Amino acid sequence: MSQPSLNQWQGCLAGVLVGDCFGFPYEDLPRKKTFPNTIEFIQDDLEKIKIGEMIPYDRGIKKPGNPSSPDGKPLPSWMSSSGSSSGGASNSGLRQYTDDTSMTITFAKFLIDSNNSLDYVNLARRFSAEYELDKPKMRGYGPGVKRLLTKFQEVNFKDVFQYALETFDGQGSLGNGCGMRISPVALYTINDPTLERLVDITIDSCLLTHTHPQGIFGGIFQALAVRQALLFGGRRKEKPSAIEFLNTFETEFKSILTNGATSRRTATYRTGYQIYQDKINVIRRFLEGGPSSWDLKKVIDELGNEVLSPKSIPTALFCFLASFQEIDFINTDNHFQRAITLAFTLGGDTDTIGGMTGAICGAYVGLDGFPQKFVASCEASGKILNVAEKLYGKCMTQILLNIRPVFNSSGFSVENPGNELHPG
Numbered sequence: 306m307s308q309p310s311l312n313q314w315q316g317c318l319a320g321v322l323v324g325d326c327f328g329f330p331y332e333d334l335p336r337k338k339t340f341p342n343t344i345e346f347i348q349d350d351l352e353k354i355k356i357g358e359m360i361p362y363d364r365g366i367k368k369p370g371n372p373s374s375p376d377g378k379p380l381p382s383w384m385s386s387s388g389s390s391s392g393g394a395s396n397s398g399l400r401q402y403t404d405d406t407s408m409t410i411t412f413a414k415f416l417i418d419s420n421n422s423l424d425y426v427n428l429a430r431r432f433s434a435e436y437e438l439d440k441p442k443m444r445g446y447g448p449g450v451k452r453l454l455t456k457f458q459e460v461n462f463k464d465v466f467q468y469a470l471e472t473f474d475g476q477g478s479l480g481n482g483c484g485m486r487i488s489p490v491a492l493y494t495i496n497d498p499t500l501e502r503l504v505d506i507t508i509d510s511c512l513l514t515h516t517h518p519q520g521i522f523g524g525i526f527q528a529l530a531v532r533q534a535l536l537f538g539g540r541r542k543e544k545p546s547a548i549e550f551l552n553t554f555e556t557e558f559k560s561i562l563t564n565g566a567t568s569r570r571t572a573t574y575r576t577g578y579q580i581y582q583d584k585i586n587v588i589r590r591f592l593e594g595g596p597s598s599w600d601l602k603k604v605i606d607e608l609g610n611e612v613l614s615p616k617s618i619p620t621a622l623f624c625f626l627a628s629f630q631e632i633d634f635i636n637t638d639n640h641f642q643r644a645i646t647l648a649f650t651l652g653g654d655t656d657t658i659g660g661m662t663g664a665i666c667g668a669y670v671g672l673d674g675f676p677q678k679f680v681a682s683c684e685a686s687g688k689i690l691n692v693a694e695k696l697y698g699k700c701m702t703q704i705l706l707n708i709r710p711v712f713n714s715s716g717f718s719v720e721n722p723g724n725e726l727h728p729g
């Protein structure tokens with residue numbers, strides 16, 4: 306199997322950005338029932354982006370006196386042609402990213418700057434510092450993460466792993482916050498076929514904010530999905546079917562409980578596994594049934610569109626896999642556009658599910674597979690492509706030097722000259 310290309314790495318992180326920026330304004334669309342045809346509305350909006358007629362939006366709540374839609378109902382504020390005026394609005398007309406992209410970029414930079422040793426206190430510092438910078442921009446951080454990032458500062462980053470454990474009456478959060486920021490780990494650990502580093506870094510970083518076993522397995526699920534998209538996509542000539550992709554994914558996902566390199570680490574959280582296995586079975590049933598079986602309400606009921614990890618992370622994988630083929634109710638021949646349109650159409654947590662779908666699909670099709678203007682229409686597009694390139698450069702250098710860092714459960718590392726540097 307050939308090395309995934311830089312184009313795929315950039316596609317992965319740009320996929321988070323596009324899914325997040327474009328997905329955010331659709332969050333409340335189906336709930337508010339402002340428009341009778343949500344799908345048509347979203348498709349029309351994405352087409353306008355492609356031809357450069359994007360309407361700037363702001364994230365403020367709908368104000369009185371906004372213009373009306375043709376059926377006389379008020380338009381959401383982000384559709385108002387008066388453009389942005391408040392709440393971190395983008396005066397340039399670029400769509401603004403939220404916490405998903407912010408934390409993904411911070412995580413990627415942390416991996417780039419780390420010299421083969423990962424200091425998770427430093428990661429906590431970086432997340433907190435970025436949150437402070439993000440405050441005036443209304444990036445949509447969840448209340449639980451906000452409290453934790455503030456707490457880290459109050460205690461001067463002492464015992465940073467303690468506080469997430471205390472949340473939700475000691476159960477820990479099972480929100481999708483780990484899954485939404487995890488894609489850089491799949492990139493960073495691409496040269497480790499044992500999955501040991503992917504699992505260790507995912508768990509260690511997740512424990513800063515989300516300690517529930519389902520939150521942790523959600524992070525592993527998303528990281529593995531991105532990894533497989535990198536390895537199976539790009540210029541690879543023989544592409545798998547959606548079912549073949551899912552079957553291989555299932556085997557890999559199962560293996561982390563039994564594989565010698567990962568089982569010790571995952572055993573503690575194994576109660577979080579089964580719900581994802583059940584969701585894989587649901588995805589398979591939908592894929593086998595084909596698009597005619599994809600009643601959107603049924604997809605939402607069975608896979609979910611919420612902020613909980615098991616009710617959003619498998620949904621992103623479904624959106625990617627469902628889009629391997631034409632979908633009669635989505636008018637585009639572009640895989641990436643189809644996948645994020647499906648994610649947005651399901652409603653609910655559209656920025657995060659869109660971002661996670663974008664990460665997987667972007668890694669698979671590569672940046673060249675995105676519709677024109679999608680990436681350039683987002684805030685920080687240059688920055689995220691740059692970060693992807695640096696992370697790629699770092700990992701390629703490690704291959705050239707034949708050095709593979711190995712991390713133990715405490716996050717400390719030892720140098721391990723190895724030859725298992727090429728995936729697959």
Ligand SMILES: [Mg+2]
Binds near residue numbers: 403404444445656
């Ligand atoms: Mg968000």
